[in-house]
Amino acid sequence: MIWDTHAHLNDRQFDVDRDEVIERARQGGVTTIINIGDSEATSRQAVSLAAKYPFIYASVGVHPHEAKNCNEETWTNLSRLAQNPKVVAWGEIGLDYYRNLSPRDVQRQVFIRQLELADEMGLPVVIHDRDAHGDILQILKKHPPQAGGVFHSFSGSWEMAKELLSLGFYLSFSGPLTFKNNRKTVEVATNIPEDRFVVETDCPYLTPEPYRGKRNEPLYVNQVINKIAELKGISTEKAALLAVENSRRLFRITK
Numbered sequence: 001m002i003w004d005t006h007a008h009l010n011d012r013q014f015d016v017d018r019d020e021v022i023e024r025a026r027q028g029g030v031t032t033i034i035n036i037g038d039s040e041a042t043s044r045q046a047v048s049l050a051a052k053y054p055f056i057y058a059s060v061g062v063h064p065h066e067a068k069n070c071n072e073e074t075w076t077n078l079s080r081l082a083q084n085p086k087v088v089a090w091g092e093i094g095l096d097y098y099r100n101l102s103p104r105d106v107q108r109q110v111f112i113r114q115l116e117l118a119d120e121m122g123l124p125v126v127i128h129d130r131d132a133h134g135d136i137l138q139i140l141k142k143h144p145p146q147a148g149g150v151f152h153s154f155s156g157s158w159e160m161a162k163e164l165l166s167l168g169f170y171l172s173f174s175g176p177l178t179f180k181n182n183r184k185t186v187e188v189a190t191n192i193p194e195d196r197f198v199v200e201t202d203c204p205y206l207t208p209e210p211y212r213g214k215r216n217e218p219l220y221v222n223q224v225i226n227k228i229a230e231l232k233g234i235s236t237e238k239a240a241l242l243a244v245e246n247s248r249r250l251f252r253i254t255k
């Protein structure tokens, strides 16, 4: 039993075979999927898909790329969606200084606003951090999320990881952990305490080895678990069990 804690099943790349992709994941032992919103539209779609499948949960939120398109109405609508019992997190939110698709000051405002909304709704946050470690840390220290949160597809150093762990965050690993020469992430996954990691695909992006170059899908979270088991010198079953226990605690899912 394995959970994919971060999938974008509403991506257009799944329009042709979404139900088959979900079925394939189930057949391959993926028992729960958290489908992530990254705009008002995909948050709404994530909640709809969660209504269709008992083992799929949703998050709502606006990605930093979309920050420039938000207004008060966005927050009203997302807060309403977040009341749905299948919504288990607010995100993905954060800062992206790599692509800069929204102005940085707008990204920061929108990030802080959503940290406040997550607190109001009592939800943990899912954080996207790309080349913005310094500003993210500064903001989180000023606005520590009350229900905690996770850094998804964590790509930082072990130094950064230690700081986030001390602030109570979980770290999530995805396909890049399986890439050759990814020493930084390997070091983090090797050293992270057993009670603080979760796994994800971030599909359709970040496809793990040996499927690199193809579309990613929830089934391939197996590759990430295999790699963690190898690094920690434990069985795949044990690694999967730890990740599931951690995911339950993080997202407060008891089923």
Ligand SMILES: [Zn+2]
Pocket: 006, 008, 036, 092, 202
């Ligand atoms: Zn994502």
